[in-house]
Amino acid sequence: MTLPSFDTPETFDKTCVDTIRFLAVDAVQRAESGHPGMPMGLAPVAHALWTRHLKYDAAHPDWPDRDRFVLSAGHGSMLLYAMLYLTSYGLTLDDLERFRTLGSRTPGHPEHGVAPGIETTTGPLGQGFGNAVGMAIAEAFLGATFRDGRGPLVDHFTYVIASDGDLMEGVASEAASLAGHLGLGKLIVLYDDNQVSLDGPTAAAFTEDRVARFAAYAWHTQTVADANDTAALDAALKAARAESTRPSIIAVRSHIGYGSPHLQDTSKAHGAALGLDEVRATKENLGWPLEPTFYVPDDVLLFYREAGARGATARCAWEERVAAWRATSPDDAARWDRAFDREPAPGWREALPVYGPDSPAVATRSVSGACLNALAPFLPTMIGGSADLASSNDTQLKDADIFAPDSPSGRNIWFGVREHAMAAAANGMALHGGVVPYAGTFFVFTDYMRPALRLGALMGAPVKYVLTHDSIGLGEDGPTHQPVEHLAMLRATPGFTVVRPADAAETVAAWRLAVTWNTGPMALVLTRQKLPVIDRARYAPADGLARGAYVLADAAAAEGPEIVIVATGSEVQLALGAHERLVAEGVRSRVVSMPCRSLFFAQDQAYRDAVLPPGVAARLSVEAATTFGWRDVVGDHGDSIGLDRFGASAPAAELFAAFGFTVDHVYDRARALLR
Ligand SMILES: Cc1ncc(C[n+]2csc(CCOP(=O)(O)OP(=O)(O)O)c2C)c(N)n1
Numbered sequence: 001m002t003l004p005s006f007d008t009p010e011t012f013d014k015t016c017v018d019t020i021r022f023l024a025v026d027a028v029q030r031a032e033s034g035h036p037g038m039p040m041g042l043a044p045v046a047h048a049l050w051t052r053h054l055k056y057d058a059a060h061p062d063w064p065d066r067d068r069f070v071l072s073a074g075h076g077s078m079l080l081y082a083m084l085y086l087t088s089y090g091l092t093l094d095d096l097e098r099f100r101t102l103g104s105r106t107p108g109h110p111e112h113g114v115a116p117g118i119e120t121t122t123g124p125l126g127q128g129f130g131n132a133v134g135m136a137i138a139e140a141f142l143g144a145t146f147r148d149g150r151g152p153l154v155d156h157f158t159y160v161i162a163s164d165g166d167l168m169e170g171v172a173s174e175a176a177s178l179a180g181h182l183g184l185g186k187l188i189v190l191y192d193d194n195q196v197s198l199d200g201p202t203a204a205a206f207t208e209d210r211v212a213r214f215a216a217y218a219w220h221t222q223t224v225a226d227a228n229d230t231a232a233l234d235a236a237l238k239a240a241r242a243e244s245t246r247p248s249i250i251a252v253r254s255h256i257g258y259g260s261p262h263l264q265d266t267s268k269a270h271g272a273a274l275g276l277d278e279v280r281a282t283k284e285n286l287g288w289p290l291e292p293t294f295y296v297p298d299d300v301l302l303f304y305r306e307a308g309a310r311g312a313t314a315r316c317a318w319e320e321r322v323a324a325w326r327a328t329s330p331d332d333a334a335r336w337d338r339a340f341d342r343e344p345a346p347g348w349r350e351a352l353p354v355y356g357p358d359s360p361a362v363a364t365r366s367v368s369g370a371c372l373n374a375l376a377p378f379l380p381t382m383i384g385g386s387a388d389l390a391s392s393n394d395t396q397l398k399d400a401d402i403f404a405p406d407s408p409s410g411r412n413i414w415f416g417v418r419e420h421a422m423a424a425a426a427n428g429m430a431l432h433g434g435v436v437p438y439a440g441t442f443f444v445f446t447d448y449m450r451p452a453l454r455l456g457a458l459m460g461a462p463v464k465y466v467l468t469h470d471s472i473g474l475g476e477d478g479p480t481h482q483p484v485e486h487l488a489m490l491r492a493t494p495g496f497t498v499v500r501p502a503d504a505a506e507t508v509a510a511w512r513l514a515v516t517w518n519t520g521p522m523a524l525v526l527t528r529q530k531l532p533v534i535d536r537a538r539y540a541p542a543d544g545l546a547r548g549a550y551v552l553a554d555a556a557a558a559e560g561p562e563i564v565i566v567a568t569g570s571e572v573q574l575a576l577g578a579h580e581r582l583v584a585e586g587v588r589s590r591v592v593s594m595p596c597r598s599l600f601f602a603q604d605q606a607y608r609d610a611v612l613p614p615g616v617a618a619r620l621s622v623e624a625a626t627t628f629g630w631r632d633v634v635g636d637h638g639d640s641i642g643l644d645r646f647g648a649s650a651p652a653a654e655l656f657a658a659f660g661f662t663v664d665h666v667y668d669r670a671r672a673l674l675r
Helices: 009-031 038-052 072-087 094-099 126-146 165-169 170-182 210-216 231-241 276-285 298-310 312-328 329-342 364-378 417-430 443-448 450-459 486-491 504-515 540-549 569-584 596-600 603-610 654-656 661-672
Strands: 068-072 159-160 187-193 220-224 248-253 384-385 412-414 436-442 464-468 497-499 522-525 548-554 564-568 589-592 619-622 639-641
Touching: 009 038, 009 072, 009 276, 009 298, 009 504, 038 072, 038 159, 038 187, 038 298, 038 384, 038 450, 068 072, 068 126, 072 094, 072 298, 126 159, 126 165, 126 170, 126 187, 126 384, 126 450, 159 548, 165 170, 165 187, 165 603, 170 654, 187 231, 210 220, 210 248, 210 603, 220 231, 231 248, 298 312, 298 548, 312 329, 329 654, 364 504, 384 412, 384 417, 417 443, 436 443, 443 450, 443 464, 443 486, 486 497, 497 504, 497 596, 504 522, 540 548, 540 596, 548 569, 548 603, 548 654, 564 569, 564 661, 569 589, 569 619, 569 661, 619 661
Parallel strands: 068 159, 159 187, 187 248, 220 248, 384 436, 436 464, 464 522, 497 522, 564 589, 564 619, 619 639
Antiparallel strands: 548 589
């Protein structure tokens, strides 16, 4: 058997590429699970990218102007882990040996935050593609926003590796269509055209001409006929970078499981260890030593370590440039710092609108729009928009332009009717940093964003969602548009914070919370219909919202309440109406407004007991949505008024009456509980 050769640049390239291949093969074999085939086929792409194209400094993985790399085909995680080890991001050989084991830094799919250099969490196909579009949007916006005499201070590419599965997913189609429309010239997708997916050849399920499809999306397209032809890859990557007005896709014909005598070009190489015999046969076939496993030739390691450190020069030059800019533009520099710290400029609290008892009834969506616009000058890199419902969601920034190729500093993003790509892109924007993304649609269409919402929560990506038309209160559009189970769904998602304010003042308080909420996604769930403004002189102030739930109204009684009515959003006014009647009849009633359940449950026991006294079994929840989950609050002896069916098409007031969301009905059910 021949040993790895370092004789010529070509053979050295191959030795490097085979090192990547066999790190993946050995790690998957050691774990006895994982996906070796994709890294084996695309190792040359990773090699070319990390040694000749990507702008990065492995010792400073958070350098704001680094190129972003997204492995959308997250199942090929070993490809990324191998590069992060070889180029010295901080992963060790030991980490690779612990691939897919509990507590390792090399989980089955790449997870943002688990190891440096993982720009986003991928695995659910198509999501990474959508994230990358968001990163490219953030880059274009920041590049137009922060400039010195030489040009943009943020000026980098976003690279993606996407597989057949990625391109089959709808979210990638939406995101690609959006990227083409927006002319994101610094987005470069490497498409792993290996013609095999999990169940077999892609020919069984995937017919369209992918390259023509992207050309139709207004992308710049290229093909590379052989993934192992690194010179052709280099040329294509160079041409992709030279194309500045269209995103680029390079379809790279590769071979899944490359080098495996029996499994190459078959789906058997996709998602299982090759097996010891086939590992041996593959190593022999490619001229690789059988032992040791996880073998990295010294020269190869040295070569990658040098590549990993090479970007230090560019990073230092960039830092010096930014330092000089800071000295001459201190105000801009302060804006930059706040943008990357996600901090609003001082004075923002005072700028928020104020609503009093004399304010006319107002929909919480309208209040949200007023807050967003009041905050806009204080968060100059807050950008976002809606999936073609900006006028309904009240998400338009009135003094800002549309984000477009000829106005990249525009802050209003027209996502089009592409909810899923909007949420995936918003995650990417949040992960990129420097921008504060927000996204709006009808609450019911969270169904169309669900995979991205979940991943945003998993990553702790701070996106603000403006979700309006929150219940049957939207009226005549009917049950297709009326959310019923959506509050429960989002509340059940770990790390996703859901706020459903009761009136104008709570909506302002909700935005106050959202502005400083940087640990994960937050949704403001808002009404289409007008709601009365609660008299805060008579009832408790709305800043109780910051603790998730608070006592809004209470009978003045030393013994404490005998019944607690807990409500959210538009139903709080009904609870108040019933409460007043009960109090007039001598009942020690209490109303708790509970705009955010997770925040309330996170409070200490003493506060929770003060709001919901443990001795009070008579608890009634009121929410125009499924009662699922409310037993946690009302207990076995409580009761819930909700909607455990779909709504109907009629004016809102008729629907509220028909489904029992009236003061009379709340009063009756409270009385029944007291009995
Ligand atoms: C949304 C989603 N659906 C299904 C899967 C399960 N899955 C993982 S990879 C894959 C397809 C593999 O084909 P391809 O994308 O071409 O990757 P390759 O086999 O070339 O590595 C599937 C269905 C997934 N990860 N995400």
